[in-house]
Amino acid sequence: MEFDVRTLDPTDPSTDPELLRGYLAAVNRGFHENRSGPEGERHWLADVRGNGTRLHGAWLPEGVYGAGVVPVATVVSWLGSLNTGSQLLDLHMVSDVTVSPANRRQGLARTLIERDLAEAAAAGRPMAALTVSEAPIYRRFGFGPSSFFSKVSVDAGPRFAFDYFEPTGRFVHVEPADLGDVPATIFDAWHAQRRGSVSRTAFFDAFVHGEWDWKGQKPEMGLRAVVHLDEHDEPHGYVLYRHGGWKQDHTVTVESLVSLSPEGELALWHFLTGIDLTDTVKATVPVDHILPWALQDRRCVKRSGPFDHIWLRILDVVASLEARPWYADGEVVLGVTDHQGHAEGRWAVRVEAGRATVVRSDARPEVSLDVATLGAAYLGAVDVPTLVHAGQIRGDADALATWAAMSDGGPEPYSLTSF
Structure with a gap:
C-alpha cells in the first residue's frame, strides 16, 4: 500500500482544522492517552504553533477502508537549543x-524520521534530540543516550537534617496562575548555565501556571507553587x-524544581521536607545530586536509576564538535560511520586551549566509532x-588515550526538559 506521506504546518491558516484534530487523535492513541476535547485541542495547538512545530504524518490513501483525517504514523519536530557546556x-x-x-513494521517510522532528519540537516541544524520510550529503536537512526536522571524518595521525618547547611532567604506560596514570568526567567538563567539543559516547549507556560493537566485533560487544580527569594x-x-x-x-511529589545555585536548591528541599503532614518527598534529580551529601544521614534518600533521558543525534560534525568544551x-x-550519511567521514579534530577545530581529512582514522556513540559521548555522561x-x-x-584526555571532563549533564 502506498501511504500518503506529508507535512502539516499548524501555523498556516489554510491547513484543514480537521486534519489537525486528526493528528492530535493519532498522537493520543499512540501514547495511550485519553481523547482530547476542545480545550485540550486548544492547548495542543497553542503549543505546536508556539514551537513552530512541523507535523509529519502518513495517512491511508484516499478510498481505502479506514482512510480519514487520522494519520497512521506521526513525527513532530521544532527548533530549540542545547547547552553544550560552553554555548547554546x-x-x-x-x-x-x-x-x-x-x-x-511497515517502515513508517523510518520513513518519517529519516525524512525529518534529512530536512533538518539541509536546514543547517547541527544536532537532533529526542526522548525515547523504547531504547533499541532509536540507535538505528543515529541517536545515543547523552544525559541521565535519577529518581529519589526522601524521608521527611526526624531523620532529615542537614550537616552544615543553613537555608537563607525566604519562601512565598503563590498561586500558579499568579507566578507571572518568574518560572520562565529563572529557567532561562538556569538553562544558560547547566550543561545538557534543553530549552522548554511553549506548553511549559501553561503547565507552570496550572492552566492544563495533559494527562487528566482538565485544568490543573492540585498544583502548588513556592518561590524562594534570596537575601x-x-x-x-x-x-x-x-x-x-x-x-x-x-507524599509530596515534585513536578518542577529550579534554583540558580546549589544552596538555593538545598533551601527548597528544606522547605519541602518541612511541609506539615508530609512523610516522603519524591522527585526527579540529577545523577550527581548534592542532597545526600548535605545530610547527616544520607540514607534518608532512596535512589533509583540512573535512567536515560536526552538522546542526541549529530547531523553536522564540524558545528557540533566545535561547539562543545574540550579538556586537553x-x-x-x-572515523565516523553513519548509515544515513549526515556525519559519515574522517574528521581531523585539533584541540587547543579548550576549543576544537574540525575539518575533513583523508588520513587513516586513528579512532573509530558510529554516530550514535559520538552522540552518547558528546556531553560527557559516559x-x-x-x-x-x-x-x-x-x-x-x-x-584513544589522547581522545579520552581531550574529550572527558566537565560537569555531569542534566536536563529539566522532557518532550
Whole structure:
C-alpha cells in the first residue's frame, strides 16, 4: 500500500482544522492517552504553533477502508537549543513518534524520521534530540543516550537534617496562575548555565501556571507553587509540587524544581521536607545530586536509576564538535560511520586551549566509532574508556588515550526538559 506521506504546518491558516484534530487523535492513541476535547485541542495547538512545530504524518490513501483525517504514523519536530557546556547550540527537537498498532513494521517510522532528519540537516541544524520510550529503536537512526536522571524518595521525618547547611532567604506560596514570568526567567538563567539543559516547549507556560493537566485533560487544580527569594528579596528559585492528601497519602511529589545555585536548591528541599503532614518527598534529580551529601544521614534518600533521558543525534560534525568544551590539547583523526550519511567521514579534530577545530581529512582514522556513540559521548555522561571497553570506540592505544584526555571532563549533564 502506498501511504500518503506529508507535512502539516499548524501555523498556516489554510491547513484543514480537521486534519489537525486528526493528528492530535493519532498522537493520543499512540501514547495511550485519553481523547482530547476542545480545550485540550486548544492547548495542543497553542503549543505546536508556539514551537513552530512541523507535523509529519502518513495517512491511508484516499478510498481505502479506514482512510480519514487520522494519520497512521506521526513525527513532530521544532527548533530549540542545547547547552553544550560552553554555548547554546541550535537543537532539532523530535517528539510524538507514533505508529498505529494496525500498521506496525511497515517502515513508517523510518520513513518519517529519516525524512525529518534529512530536512533538518539541509536546514543547517547541527544536532537532533529526542526522548525515547523504547531504547533499541532509536540507535538505528543515529541517536545515543547523552544525559541521565535519577529518581529519589526522601524521608521527611526526624531523620532529615542537614550537616552544615543553613537555608537563607525566604519562601512565598503563590498561586500558579499568579507566578507571572518568574518560572520562565529563572529557567532561562538556569538553562544558560547547566550543561545538557534543553530549552522548554511553549506548553511549559501553561503547565507552570496550572492552566492544563495533559494527562487528566482538565485544568490543573492540585498544583502548588513556592518561590524562594534570596537575601536581596529577588526570586532565586521555585518549586511546583502536589501533595497526596492529608487523609490518604502524606507524599509530596515534585513536578518542577529550579534554583540558580546549589544552596538555593538545598533551601527548597528544606522547605519541602518541612511541609506539615508530609512523610516522603519524591522527585526527579540529577545523577550527581548534592542532597545526600548535605545530610547527616544520607540514607534518608532512596535512589533509583540512573535512567536515560536526552538522546542526541549529530547531523553536522564540524558545528557540533566545535561547539562543545574540550579538556586537553591534542589532535586525533576520527572515523565516523553513519548509515544515513549526515556525519559519515574522517574528521581531523585539533584541540587547543579548550576549543576544537574540525575539518575533513583523508588520513587513516586513528579512532573509530558510529554516530550514535559520538552522540552518547558528546556531553560527557559516559567517558571514553568505558565506551572503549564496551567495544563502541576502537583505535590505536595512543590515539584513544589522547581522545579520552581531550574529550572527558566537565560537569555531569542534566536536563529539566522532557518532550
